[in-house]
Amino acid sequence: MFFLLLLGWINAVRAQDISHSPGWLNLLHYQKTLTGFKSEADGKGFYLSETGKTNPASELKETIKALNDTQTLVGKLKQPAACVYTSRRLFLERQGHQFPKVQCTDYENWRKGLQIESLSLVFASSYPNNPASMFGHTFLRLNANGNNPLLDYAVNFAATTGADGGVEFAFLGVVGGYEGHYSLAPYFIKVNEYNNSEARDLWEYPLTMGKDAIDMLLAHLWELESTTYFDYFFFDENCSWQILRLLEAADPELKLSERSPFYVIPSETVRILKEEKILQEPIYRPSLQKIYLETKSQDEKKLLKMRIQERKGKLEDKKLYHELLVKKANNPVPSSPPNISPTQSRPDVGHGPRRVSYTEGGNFRRLSGRFALHDVLDQDVGHDKWSTLDVLRLTFEHRETSLLTRELILADVLSLQNIDGLGFEPSWFLKFGAINPREFRCVKCLSGGLEAGLGTGIKTDTFILSAFLATRSYGMNPYSKSYYFGIGPRILAGYAIGDFKFLLDTQKIFSETRDLNLSGEISINYSLRDDMALRLNHFYQSANKPLEFGASLLFYF
Amino acid sequence: MRFLLVAMIILFPALSMADSSTGCGLGSIIWKENSILSALFRATTNHSFSSQLFGITTGTSGCSQHSIVKRDMYPVYYAEANLPELRYEMAQGQGEYVATFAEVLGCSPSAQAEFATWAKGSYSKLFNDANATPKDFLKGLGRELKQTSFASSCDNTALI
Numbered sequence: 001m002f003f004l005l006l007l008g009w010i011n012a013v014r015a016q017d018i019s020h021s022p023g024w025l026n027l028l029h030y031q032k033t034l035t036g037f038k039s040e041a042d043g044k045g046f047y048l049s050e051t052g053k054t055n056p057a058s059e060l061k062e063t064i065k066a067l068n069d070t071q072t073l074v075g076k077l078k079q080p081a082a083c084v085y086t087s088r089r090l091f092l093e094r095q096g097h098q099f100p101k102v103q104c105t106d107y108e109n110w111r112k113g114l115q116i117e118s119l120s121l122v123f124a125s126s127y128p129n130n131p132a133s134m135f136g137h138t139f140l141r142l143n144a145n146g147n148n149p150l151l152d153y154a155v156n157f158a159a160t161t162g163a164d165g166g167v168e169f170a171f172l173g174v175v176g177g178y179e180g181h182y183s184l185a186p187y188f189i190k191v192n193e194y195n196n197s198e199a200r201d202l203w204e205y206p207l208t209m210g211k212d213a214i215d216m217l218l219a220h221l222w223e224l225e226s227t228t229y230f231d232y233f234f235f236d237e238n239c240s241w242q243i244l245r246l247l248e249a250a251d252p253e254l255k256l257s258e259r260s261p262f263y264v265i266p267s268e269t270v271r272i273l274k275e276e277k278i279l280q281e282p283i284y285r286p287s288l289q290k291i292y293l294e295t296k297s298q299d300e301k302k303l304l305k306m307r308i309q310e311r312k313g314k315l316e317d318k319k320l321y322h323e324l325l326v327k328k329a330n331n332p333v334p335s336s337p338p339n340i341s342p343t344q345s346r347p348d349v350g351h352g353p354r355r356v357s358y359t360e361g362g363n364f365r366r367l368s369g370r371f372a373l374h375d376v377l378d379q380d381v382g383h384d385k386w387s388t389l390d391v392l393r394l395t396f397e398h399r400e401t402s403l404l405t406r407e408l409i410l411a412d413v414l415s416l417q418n419i420d421g422l423g424f425e426p427s428w429f430l431k432f433g434a435i436n437p438r439e440f441r442c443v444k445c446l447s448g449g450l451e452a453g454l455g456t457g458i459k460t461d462t463f464i465l466s467a468f469l470a471t472r473s474y475g476m477n478p479y480s481k482s483y484y485f486g487i488g489p490r491i492l493a494g495y496a497i498g499d500f501k502f503l504l505d506t507q508k509i510f511s512e513t514r515d516l517n518l519s520g521e522i523s524i525n526y527s528l529r530d531d532m533a534l535r536l537n538h539f540y541q542s543a544n545k546p547l548e549f550g551a552s553l554l555f556y557f
Numbered sequence: 558m559r560f561l562l563v564a565m566i567i568l569f570p571a572l573s574m575a576d577s578s579t580g581c582g583l584g585s586i587i588w589k590e591n592s593i594l595s596a597l598f599r600a601t602t603n604h605s606f607s608s609q610l611f612g613i614t615t616g617t618s619g620c621s622q623h624s625i626v627k628r629d630m631y632p633v634y635y636a637e638a639n640l641p642e643l644r645y646e647m648a649q650g651q652g653e654y655v656a657t658f659a660e661v662l663g664c665s666p667s668a669q670a671e672f673a674t675w676a677k678g679s680y681s682k683l684f685n686d687a688n689a690t691p692k693d694f695l696k697g698l699g700r701e702l703k704q705t706s707f708a709s710s711c712d713n714t715a716l717i
Contacts, residue, residue, distance in 0.1 A: 148657040188639055188657070196642065303645070310641040322687035325648040329680030334649050 018095055019060040022252035027087055027220060029245060030056055043228030045075060063088050067099045075226040083107050084227060087220035107222055116214050118143045123203040123270050123347045124194045126384050134389045135373065136266035136347065138240050141187055141204065150188040155221065157182050157242040159232035180232030180242065182221055196311045199289035203347055206280040209251060217250035240264040244272065265372055267347040274348045284342035293420060294338035303328065305422060350382020351530055351556035361550035366406060368395040376414050377501050377535065379527035386464050386494060388414035399443055409433035416466055418459040427455045427466050438519060439509060440478050449474035453490060464494040472509055479513040486511035499527040517541055531556045632713060635661045637691040644684060650677030663713030671707050
C-alpha cells in the first residue's frame with residue numbers, strides 16, 4: 001500500500017517535472033507571464049485540457065490520457081489523438097512513456113514523402129520600393145537528399161487572408177485579425193516569387209540541426225496544422241518569430257526567442273541563429289533583376305528584361321521574345337552569367353537594427369535612440385544600399401538650460417531607385433511623427449507633421465544623385481493660426497568609399513506663410529566597427545541664422 | 558505601439574503589399590490560366606482542407622494538387638509552374654530549372670546531362686509558337702522526347 005502511494009507520488013513529481021521542462025513548454029508554445037504561463041496557440045483544438053492554454057501540467061495529464069485512447073477521433077482530420085498530437089507523442093516516447101500502437105496512415109505517408117536530411121533558413125531580402133518588405137522575410141527549407149534544391153520544400157508561416165487585400169489586410173494584419181498558418185510549397189515556387197518576379201535576393205543558410213530535431217520539427221508541423229493556428233501579427237508574432245519558436249520546439253536546447261525581447265525583425269532571425277552557432281555559410285541566389293543589371297551583353301540584357309516581364313505576366317511582344325529565344329537556341333555558345341559578389345548584402349553581417357547616439361554641438365547636445373533599422377548614412381554592409389527605414393526614433397536635446405524633445409519619428413523612409421531601363425520606378429521619401437521644423441526657427445516648436453516627396457535619380461553602390469519634389473505639412477504654424485504647408489525641390493547627393501559615407505542634402509521650400517530658405521546639410525559618417533560609428537553633421541541656412549555643427553557617436557545593437 | 562503602427566499602415570497602403578504567399582498561393586500563380594490541364598486537376602477535387610500543409614500532402618485541396626508521395630503528376634505541375642524559366646533555360650541549353658525538370662521527368666543522371674543540350678537543339682520544335690501554353694509545350698515535349706535515344710531512361714514521362 002505504502003509502496004503504491006510512493007509510486008503514485010513519484011509519477012506525479014515526474015509529470016510535474018516534465019510539464020515544466022523546456023521541451024514540453026516549447027511544444028505547447030507557452031510563454032512565461034507574470035503569474036505563470038500562457039500559450040500562443042489560438043485554435044481551441046490544440047488543447048486537450050480545459051485549462052490547457054495556461055496550465056502546462058494539466059495539459060500534460062490530459063495529453064497522456066488522450067494518447068492512451070485509441071477510439072476517440074479528434075482534430076481537423078478526425079483521427080485518434082496519437083495521429084494528431086504527433087510531436088507530443090514523440091516527446092513523451094523519448095521521455096520513456098509508452099502508448100498503444102495506432103496506425104496513422106495519413107501522417108506516415110506524409111512523412112514518407114518528406115525524406116528530409118537537413119534544414120536551411122532562407123532569408124529573402126527586401127522588395128525594392130515596398131516598405132512592408134524592407135525588413136525582409138524568413139522561411140525554412142526542408143532539404144531532401146537530392147541534387148536539385150528547387151524540388152525541396154519551403155515551410156512558410158503566413159497569414160491566411162482569403163481574397164481581400166489593401167488597407168483592410170494591413171489593418172487586420174497588425175491587430176491579429178488573421179489566422180497564421182504554416183504551409184509547404186516546393187522551393188521553386190518561392191524562387192519564382194522572390195527571385196524572378198519580385199527582384200528579391202535569397203540567402204540560404206544551412207542549419208546544423210540533427211535528425212532528432214528534424215523528426216520533431218516535422219511531427220510538430222503536422223500537429224500544429226491538424227489542430228490550431230496562431231493569430232497573425234505583422235510586428236510581433238510574425239513569420240520570423242514563429243520560425244524561431246518552431247526551431248525551439250524542434251530542439252529545446254536552443255534559446256532563441258528569449259534573445260529578442262521586443263519582436264523579431266527577419267534579419268535578426270539570421271543574427272540570432274548565428275549567435276546560437278547553428279548557422280553555416282550561406283548560398284546566395286541573386287535576383288533575376290540583379291543578374292540583368294550585372295549582365296554586360298546588350299542582346300542578353302534585352303532577353304533577360306523580357307524574361308522578367310514574362311514571369312510578371314507583363315510581356316507585351318511575345319512574338320519578338322520568341323524569335324530572340326529561337327535565335328539564342330541556334331547560337332551554339334551559351335551566354336555566361338555575370339559573377340555577382342554576395343558579400344555586401346549578407347543579412348548576418350553589418351550593424352544591428354537598434355541604435356543610440358550622442359551628439360555634441362557646442363551650444364547643444366542630443367541623445368537619440370532608434371528602434372530599427374537603417375538610415376542612408378549608416379554603413380550599408382548587410383543592408384539595402386542607400387536606403388532609410390527608421391521606425392521609432394526619439395531625440396532629446398539639451399540647449400542652454402532647457403531639456404526638450406527634438407523629435408519623435410514614427411517612420412522615416414527613403415527609397416531610391418536607379419533609372420535602369422526595367423520600367424520606371426520613382427524614388428520617394430516619407431517621414432512622419434512629431435517634428436521640429438527648420439522653417440519655424442524655434443527650438444520648442446514640436447509639431448505633428450508629414451514630409452513626403454517623389455523623384456528620380458541615379459543610384460550605384462558608391463554614388464547617388466536624386467532630385468525630388470518635396471512637401472512639408474505640419475499641424476501647427478507659429479506664424480498663423482492654421483497648419484503649415486510648403487513645397488519645393490530637394491536634392492540628395494551621396495558618395496561612399498570604404499568605411500566613409502558623404503551626403504549632401506539640400507532643399508528650398510515655398511510656403512504661404514514662411515519659406516524655408518535654401519538650406520542644406522552636409523554629413524560624413526565613418527563606420528569604426530560594426531557596432532560603432534562617428535558622424536559629423538553640418539547644417540546651413542542661407543538666412544542670417546548661425547550655422548549648426550554637431551559631432552555624434554553612434555552605437556548599434 | 559501597435560496603434561501607431563496601425564496608423565502608419567493606414568496612411569501608407571503600399572505597406573499592405575506584405576508577403577503575399579497566402580491562401581492558395583500556388584493557385585494564384587498556376588491556375589489563373591484556365592487551361593485544360595488545370596481543369597483536369599480541379600476535377601479530382603472532392604473535398605478541401607483549409608490547410609496547405611495537407612493540401613500538398615493528400616492532393617485534395619484544389620490549390621496545390623501535386624502530391625509529395627505520388628510523383629506521376631509532377632512533370633505537368635512543374636512545367637506549368639515554371640514555364641517562363643524553362644523557356645529561357647532551354648534556349649540557353651543549361652540551367653537549374655531545366656536540370657531539375659530532367660530529374661522530375663525521372664531521367665537517369667546521364668540522361669539528365671543530355672536533356673538540356675537536346676532541349677536547346679530541339680528548341681523551335683518544343684516551342685513552335687510564341688503563344689504556346691503549358692499544354693502545347695508538354696504535348697510537343699512528349700512527341701519530341703519519344704524520338705530521342707535517352708527517353709527510355711526517363712521513367713516519369715507517361716503523362717505527357
